[in-house]
Amino acid sequence: MKVSTQVTSPNSVIAQVLDLGSGTFTQQCPTRTLLDHVTSKWGVLVLVALTSRTLRWGELRRAVDGVSEKMLAQTLRTLESDGLVLREARPTIPPRVDYSLTDPGRELAGHLVPLLRWVAAHADATSTDH
Amino acid sequence: MKVSTQVTSPNSVIAQVLDLGSGTFTQQCPTRTLLDHVTSKWGVLVLVALTSRTLRWGELRRAVDGVSEKMLAQTLRTLESDGLVLREARPTIPPRVDYSLTDPGRELAGHLVPLLRWVAAHADATSTDH
């Protein structure tokens, strides 16, 4: 009859905060993978940039300052396979490819925008108070 | 009065979406650093875990499944220096250290919780439709 101080499952705290079944956001959970995609360095910025409107490859590259071609391509492929971004290639010369948010992508971006607004508003304060 | 297709600054798209001055979230912008901290692999989970209540080191380690001691320490130091997490060490034997959210940290976590809820709700769908 052991009354341990740790009766609950490993990550119960996070699951509890989110009102979800225990086991969510454990290491093996698929949520972890998706979370890493959407919170990736470039993923966040791409999703937010596409909030305004459909953008072409070149426009995206300029919108997301500092991204390399390699990382932009990789990020877009990931987000597309996650069903968050729609890629539409037109077989014209010169080629033209449009990127836009899917419905789920737009929903997600809706959560990211206020987050980035908060970050922008507090970046100065946090960098000066240490 | 030039009405070119590209009159605005490099990353104007993102600044426009966020209703902020052009230049926000450029590569050199301090917002980028803070954004990377709060959207880091372990940072997000630590902040959400601390939403429920103050947690001790050992509790945090169990709450954030899969994190190594090294990464937990590194993440906590970063979040503390950003003014998001408060660290309170008690000089007792054995040592006890409490971690909690500061007011800004709590505000930020308020944006992260709905994001993680959305991710949890869509993880299955996005992983099966490719």
Add this chain to the structure above:
DNA sequence: CTGTATCCTTTCAGATACTG
């Protein structure tokens, strides 16, 4: 214009061992 392929450097991250 829209990418892909390759190389190379830097950073991330886990394992292990050790300290107060």
Add this chain to the structure above:
DNA sequence: CAGTATCTGAAAGGATACAG
């Protein structure tokens, strides 16, 4: 209990060249 220090392999990321 709550960390730090060091080592090493894996992964991210950038630069360049090139292709459709």
